[in-house]
Amino acid sequence: MSRYHSATPVAMLGSLFRHRELLWELVKRDFIGRYKGSLLGVVWSLFNPLLMLAIYTVVFSVAFKAKWGGTGEESKVAFAIVLFSGMIIHSFFAECINRSPNLIISHPQYVKKVIFPLEILPWMAMFSALLHFLVSFSVLLVFCLLAGVTIHIGVLLTPVILFPLFLMILGFSWAFASLGVYLRDLSQVIGMVTTVALFMAPIFYPIDALPEDYRAFLLWNPITLPVIQLRDLMLWGKPILWEQWAASLIIGLLICQTGYWWFQKSRRGFSDVL
Numbered sequence: 001m002s003r004y005h006s007a008t009p010v011a012m013l014g015s016l017f018r019h020r021e022l023l024w025e026l027v028k029r030d031f032i033g034r035y036k037g038s039l040l041g042v043v044w045s046l047f048n049p050l051l052m053l054a055i056y057t058v059v060f061s062v063a064f065k066a067k068w069g070g071t072g073e074e075s076k077v078a079f080a081i082v083l084f085s086g087m088i089i090h091s092f093f094a095e096c097i098n099r100s101p102n103l104i105i106s107h108p109q110y111v112k113k114v115i116f117p118l119e120i121l122p123w124m125a126m127f128s129a130l131l132h133f134l135v136s137f138s139v140l141l142v143f144c145l146l147a148g149v150t151i152h153i154g155v156l157l158t159p160v161i162l163f164p165l166f167l168m169i170l171g172f173s174w175a176f177a178s179l180g181v182y183l184r185d186l187s188q189v190i191g192m193v194t195t196v197a198l199f200m201a202p203i204f205y206p207i208d209a210l211p212e213d214y215r216a217f218l219l220w221n222p223i224t225l226p227v228i229q230l231r232d233l234m235l236w237g238k239p240i241l242w243e244q245w246a247a248s249l250i251i252g253l254l255i256c257q258t259g260y261w262w263f264q265k266s267r268r269g270f271s272d273v274l
Helices: 009-018 020-033 041-063 078-102 118-147 153-182 186-199 212-218 224-234 242-273
Strands: none
Touching: 009 020, 009 118, 009 242, 020 118, 041 078, 041 118, 078 118, 078 153, 078 186, 078 224, 118 153, 118 242, 153 186, 153 224, 153 242, 224 242
16 A cells, blocks of 8 residues: 555654645635635624624523523523533534535545545645634633623633544544545435534533433533533633543544544545546
8 A cells, every 4th residue: 555545643644744734725725715705705704603692692591581500600691602602612513524525526636636635635624614613712702701701711721622522523524525425425414413413412401401311322422522521611610521531532533543544445446436
């Protein structure tokens, strides 16, 4: 097997390092290209989370008068903040996973180029989605400050709690990008799965509201633990659940390596299908 198709972790990181400049250009083009030709351009990336946060605030704090059990927060916008903090993680996850089945088939010109590193396309999709996440997260932080909601110092550990999710997203993206070449209906299935993941995570409700048996089931959802721990760190000043985080890290590493291995093994057939 060519060294460029090696499936080892060293090869995976080596490819990322070698093609970092190309990757950055692809990320910029992908991020900016979504708003190309629009009147406001990339300002839409800021407007969208602002609009969603405003809608959540009005609907849940004014119309429904919803409260998040056990937070002790009296602010009328508390529920909207809690909800939005979970939604931005799901949006990040869903954007990456929903795009993955079409990553290769939407770039057939890259497949025909033997020297093009196809394995960086999932990196590109994840980093592009990460830029949108950072915009939304910044909006959340500013909104918390304006609303007088305390932001705890633990928020600085956000990259740590999200790291296992990054690994899982990469692994799933490599696997689905490869499978999407051969199974064109995969994108439809993935779209339904990410929708189910939204409601099978403690985004609209606290996990404590469920019976004990159901809580364990929800923990298999990749976004459940990041959603819980982001709120714990940022809003409620609770420490990281290190045992659960370590378990998710191990699972993330396995998914990442397995997905990359499958992608490298199956990529030889891409040109024949496309």
